[in-house]
Amino acid sequence: MASDVIIIGAGLNGLVAANYLAKAGKRVLVLERRAVAGGQAVTEAFGSGFRLDVLHAGGQLRPDIVSDLGLDVPASRSEPLISVLPGGGQLRLTADSDDRTLASIGSVSKRDAERWPGFVAFMSEASGFLDAAYRTPMPRLPNVSFSEGLPLAKLAMNLRQLGPRDMFRVIRALPMSALELTEEWFESDAVRAAIGAVAVHGATLGPMSAGTGYTLMHNWLNRGGLGHRRVEGGVGRIADALVAALKARGGEVRLSADVKRIILDDQTVRGVRLANGEEIAASTVMSAADPRHTLLTLVGAPELPPEFVWAAQSIKMRGSVAKVHLLTDGNHGLPAGTLIVAPSVRYVERAYDAAKYGQVSQQPYLEITADGAVVSLHYQFAPYALRERDWGQERAVLERSAVDTAAAAFPQLRSSIREIKSLTPLDLERTYGLTEGDLNHGQLILDQMFFMRPMPGWSTHKTPIDGLFLCGSGVHGGGGISGAAGRNAAKVVLKA
Amino acid sequence: MLSTLELKVTPFHERTSRLSVAQNWRRWAGYRVVGSYDLSLDHEYWAIRDRAALIDVSPLMKYVIEGPDAARLLHRLTPRDIDRMTVGQVAYTGWCDEEGKLIDDGTISRLGPQHFRLTAAEPSLRWLSMNAVGMDVRITELTDQVAALSLQGPKSRAVLNRVCKDKLDGLKYFRWMNTSVGNVPISVSRTGYTGDLGFELWMEADQALPVWDALMTAGDDYGITPCGILAMDMARVEAGLFMLDVDYTAAPHAWIEGQKSSPLEMGLDWAVNLDKKGYFVGRRALEREKREGSAWRMVGIEVEWEGLERLFAEVGLPPQIPSMAVRESRPIMCDGKQVGYASTSTWSPVLKKYIALAHVQRPYYEVGTSVLMEVTVEHHRKYAPAKVVKLPFYEPAWKKK
Ligand SMILES: Cc1cc2nc3c(=O)[nH]c(=O)nc-3n(C[C@H](O)[C@H](O)[C@H](O)COP(=O)(O)OP(=O)(O)OC[C@H]3O[C@@H](n4cnc5c(N)ncnc54)[C@H](O)[C@@H]3O)c2cc1C
Numbered sequence: 001m002a003s004d005v006i007i008i009g010a011g012l013n014g015l016v017a018a019n020y021l022a023k024a025g026k027r028v029l030v031l032e033r034r035a036v037a038g039g040q041a042v043t044e045a046f047g048s049g050f051r052l053d054v055l056h057a058g059g060q061l062r063p064d065i066v067s068d069l070g071l072d073v074p075a076s077r078s079e080p081l082i083s084v085l086p087g088g089g090q091l092r093l094t095a096d097s098d099d100r101t102l103a104s105i106g107s108v109s110k111r112d113a114e115r116w117p118g119f120v121a122f123m124s125e126a127s128g129f130l131d132a133a134y135r136t137p138m139p140r141l142p143n144v145s146f147s148e149g150l151p152l153a154k155l156a157m158n159l160r161q162l163g164p165r166d167m168f169r170v171i172r173a174l175p176m177s178a179l180e181l182t183e184e185w186f187e188s189d190a191v192r193a194a195i196g197a198v199a200v201h202g203a204t205l206g207p208m209s210a211g212t213g214y215t216l217m218h219n220w221l222n223r224g225g226l227g228h229r230r231v232e233g234g235v236g237r238i239a240d241a242l243v244a245a246l247k248a249r250g251g252e253v254r255l256s257a258d259v260k261r262i263i264l265d266d267q268t269v270r271g272v273r274l275a276n277g278e279e280i281a282a283s284t285v286m287s288a289a290d291p292r293h294t295l296l297t298l299v300g301a302p303e304l305p306p307e308f309v310w311a312a313q314s315i316k317m318r319g320s321v322a323k324v325h326l327l328t329d330g331n332h333g334l335p336a337g338t339l340i341v342a343p344s345v346r347y348v349e350r351a352y353d354a355a356k357y358g359q360v361s362q363q364p365y366l367e368i369t370a371d372g373a374v375v376s377l378h379y380q381f382a383p384y385a386l387r388e389r390d391w392g393q394e395r396a397v398l399e400r401s402a403v404d405t406a407a408a409a410f411p412q413l414r415s416s417i418r419e420i421k422s423l424t425p426l427d428l429e430r431t432y433g434l435t436e437g438d439l440n441h442g443q444l445i446l447d448q449m450f451f452m453r454p455m456p457g458w459s460t461h462k463t464p465i466d467g468l469f470l471c472g473s474g475v476h477g478g479g480g481i482s483g484a485a486g487r488n489a490a491k492v493v494l495k496a
Numbered sequence: 497m498l499s500t501l502e503l504k505v506t507p508f509h510e511r512t513s514r515l516s517v518a519q520n521w522r523r524w525a526g527y528r529v530v531g532s533y534d535l536s537l538d539h540e541y542w543a544i545r546d547r548a549a550l551i552d553v554s555p556l557m558k559y560v561i562e563g564p565d566a567a568r569l570l571h572r573l574t575p576r577d578i579d580r581m582t583v584g585q586v587a588y589t590g591w592c593d594e595e596g597k598l599i600d601d602g603t604i605s606r607l608g609p610q611h612f613r614l615t616a617a618e619p620s621l622r623w624l625s626m627n628a629v630g631m632d633v634r635i636t637e638l639t640d641q642v643a644a645l646s647l648q649g650p651k652s653r654a655v656l657n658r659v660c661k662d663k664l665d666g667l668k669y670f671r672w673m674n675t676s677v678g679n680v681p682i683s684v685s686r687t688g689y690t691g692d693l694g695f696e697l698w699m700e701a702d703q704a705l706p707v708w709d710a711l712m713t714a715g716d717d718y719g720i721t722p723c724g725i726l727a728m729d730m731a732r733v734e735a736g737l738f739m740l741d742v743d744y745t746a747a748p749h750a751w752i753e754g755q756k757s758s759p760l761e762m763g764l765d766w767a768v769n770l771d772k773k774g775y776f777v778g779r780r781a782l783e784r785e786k787r788e789g790s791a792w793r794m795v796g797i798e799v800e801w802e803g804l805e806r807l808f809a810e811v812g813l814p815p816q817i818p819s820m821a822v823r824e825s826r827p828i829m830c831d832g833k834q835v836g837y838a839s840t841s842t843w844s845p846v847l848k849k850y851i852a853l854a855h856v857q858r859p860y861y862e863v864g865t866s867v868l869m870e871v872t873v874e875h876h877r878k879y880a881p882a883k884v885v886k887l888p889f890y891e892p893a894w895k896k897k
Pocket residue numbers: 008009010011012013014031032033034038039040041055056057059201202219222223257258259260288289290321323378432433434439440471472473474478479480481482
């Protein structure tokens with residue numbers, strides 16, 4: 001049976017979009033190039049006998065998406081963020097300001113411990129605003145029509161409800177650097193650094209970069225705080241739940257179906273062609289692959305207006321995250337929690353400096369999580385575009401620095417390692433289809449947010465090709481595991 | 497040495513500068529070219545219409561486009577159907593932005609299956625490159641390396657037949673061929689900017705002078721005359737040919753939307769192949785305009801002589817008309833309101849008429865509509881009766897023969 005809508009990519013956003021459409025009665029076919037669904041939020045076998053959350057250490061869909069779609073997702077619990085300090089100290093941070101958190105902060109600064117609950121309240125409000133913004137359709141600036149302006153007015157009302165003081169503080173915080181923001185709250189460098197580290201997680205930015213106020217809110221929203229939300233049984237269960245719900249609604253997911261081309265007839269979608277040559281017809285195609293790949297490779301620059309091509313080429317990707325997984329004998333000695341090596345703001349900023357110059361950080365900001373005997377190191381910064389070296393040469397350097405840095409924090413770790421397996425940004429591109437290894441399908445930076453995502457004038461999920469819509473992380477609402485981009489795009493398609 | 501502030505000179509400068517009695521220079525695309533050799537344009541103008549006029553058109557921007565996707569690039573860039581172009585053919589075309597508004601215009605010569613030459617009025621490398629993303633094609637600018645001469649007038653073919661190794665009798669209108677003058681290889685296209693019989697000659701810049709000399713010698717019997725661009729400006733208005741940033745504002749130069757023009761508005765319907773396959777820049781907008789009809793149109797305006805005479809008679813003068821093309825906006829009126837404007841007006845010596853190229857609004861652009869054109873009579877604004885006429889104003893039988 002022919003489908004009404006083809007969706008490219010069975011990552012969370014593609015699957016969320018598919019479910020909203022299927023729920024509205026559309027016949028939906030999801031095509032995924034890999035043999036497993038989930039995209040970056042995937043639990044799969046890796047190395048010899050690892051089975052783990054390979055990329056993303058945890059996450060949650062927006063609760064309203066879970067309830068809209070009646071998803072049977074496993075419970076996730078928020079972990080504390082534990083910053084390992086030089087000399088063996090630890091700073092334990094949670095968003096619920098429990099006694100342990102306050103005592104831990106109090107051990108570095110009494111004043112900061114007093115201010116912590118206020119900060120958490122502010123961040124909850126700020127990320128609440130962001131949540132509202134992410135579900136508000138963005139207008140096509142500079143020519144805003146009345147119907148586009150209306151939802152925006154509602155968003156402004158939302159912002160007003162924060163009260164004049166907090167509204168001002170939220171708006172002011174977006175373009176600030178994480179350092180400037182945290183300086184206004186805290187005196188302890190360790191506290192500022194831990195928050196700054198969360199702010200730059202997944203971004204090629206340092207805590208002194210403008211706009212890390214925004215990325216802090218973004219990551220806070222997706223995590224529901226500072227530490228990750230580990231999913232019982234693996235993050236892949238979220239995708240499993242989405243696939244099951246989709247099938248129950250009559251939708252279909254085809255794995256190992258690599259889309260090579262979006263077929264057009266004079267700027268109108270006719271279907272897709274797979275790598276094996278098979279053609280599947282549909283008058284609507286949504287792509288959850290990143291916008292640059294979708295537009296310049298799957299559609300092709302020759303089919304698109306030159307100014308639009310220019311804008312698509314100019315989307316800043318710049319991935320600089322690598323993963324190093326360690327299979328240990330189990331005696332790694334790590335405590336539970338989202339552990340980070342980010343002892344000072346300078347340390348994290350220096351780690352980022354390397355990326356600016358096309359080098360792998362010698363002293364990286366690490367995020368360390370353990371799942372049984374497997375220890376996973378999220379490594380920043382390891383730029384996709386290396387200067388003078390290539391990733392063939394640099395993998396060994398990456399693995400060495402990762403282990404050295406982690407072992408300096410947890411000395412027991414080194415002798416427990418049995419096998420090391422790493423993913424460079426180049427691997428992220430090749431294996432997971434992320435252009436330039438960018439997990440957000442386009443950096444979350446000020447000039448690529450809201451009505452400028454994925455590019456100015458094109459924030460409505462539409463493209464110059466009739467029947468082609470964008471629904472992945474690279475569009476408004478996207479970036480992260482929330483599913484907001486997929487939902488937003490589905491609403492546009494249902495209205496079209 | 498040439499300072500960076502000075503205009504460039506063309507490969508023919510050594511000849512043209514000596515012949516230029518008037519020292520009347522004009523700036524053209526960063527080059528210094530002759531406006532007129534004489535103090536009056538008469539002699540040069542009549543060379544175009546009666547004899548053979550030799551015009552240095554080297555400042556034209558020239559690009560060579562080659563590679564497997566060369567045709568595809570031009571197909572995407574312009575509204576012309578490049579698939580229908582054979583090797584040896586030349587096509588005039590405008591090209592647009594995505595809103596279907598003209599950016600520039602020029603000619604495309606198909607030199608080979610995967611090999612084209614494009615001429616343009618404006619530097620176009622950036623736009624060409626932006627359009628070539630994802631294509632296997634090489635774009636080379638040859639503006640400074642290739643010299644160009646335009647030989648125009650009823651005797652131009654006879655002159656060329658004397659100097660070229662091959663006879664040009666078989667070269668049809670808007671076709672090109674390779675030949676040589678002496679031992680200088682040249683390519684000749686049957687094109688021009690005068691609406692007369694005429695040819696354009698393309699050669700390596702460092703071999704330009706012998707070609708000039710050969711033409712001047714061989715053309716002597718036919719009254720060959722070096723001609724500046726001011727006389728050509730009159731001829732091109734008679735031919736109904738418009739000029740970038742004079743008769744239309746290139747979209748990237750426009751301050752406001754209203755200043756832009758589409759090729760349909762400029763009367764280039766015949767060069768907009770909406771029936772061709774595939775995307776080209778501005779397609780959607782042009783399709784819409786075609787469906788809905790154009791709001792404006794470039795038309796010919798012919799001023800009625802008696803009417804003009806009457807206006808001048810009121811102050812006791814015979815009609816005063818500038819003896820060259822005037823690039824000055826003149827309101828066109830009808831039904832008591834302004835319905836358009838003339839962008840270039842000129843006295844046409846061959847037609848003995850006062851004519852203008854004008855942008856006129858629907859429905860007043862229909863041929864035969866009676867309108868008024870603003871003229872200045874002894875420092876007073878007056879309105880001369882005029883008519884909308886078909887373009888070109890002048891088309892001799894030998895133009896395409
Ligand atoms: C190391 C790491 C850490 C992260 N940490 C966090 C975090 O802390 N917080 C957070 O919120 N987010 C985090 N993320 C990001 C988060 O995982 C992603 O933003 C989210 O999963 C993206 O979902 P998506 O559906 O938009 O895109 P993806 O998951 O990238 O899905 C796109 C899918 O499309 C498929 N595809 C691409 N091209 C084709 C094609 N031509 N044909 C068919 N299929 C195709 C891909 O295979 C993929 O399955 C992290 C990501 C990584 C890699």
